[in-house]
Amino acid sequence: MQIPLTFWDISEWLAVMSIILLIASQLASAYKGASTALFNKKRLRIASLTMGILFLATVAFHIYQITKNI
16 A cells, blocks of 8 residues: 655655754764764754755745645
């Protein structure tokens, strides 16, 4: 059984992942003394901001669709 994935579902996923990655990057930056980090904090923050921008783009597209139908 396949669950249909809508545009709004992708938008919600992008928002949640962006928030999670941003929180993780902020928490990781609190541990500056730990040099054994398995991930790059800068890349994590860039990925979070990229997903946030994609989320805002999907919201803008959704608003465009709503206003186009009015």
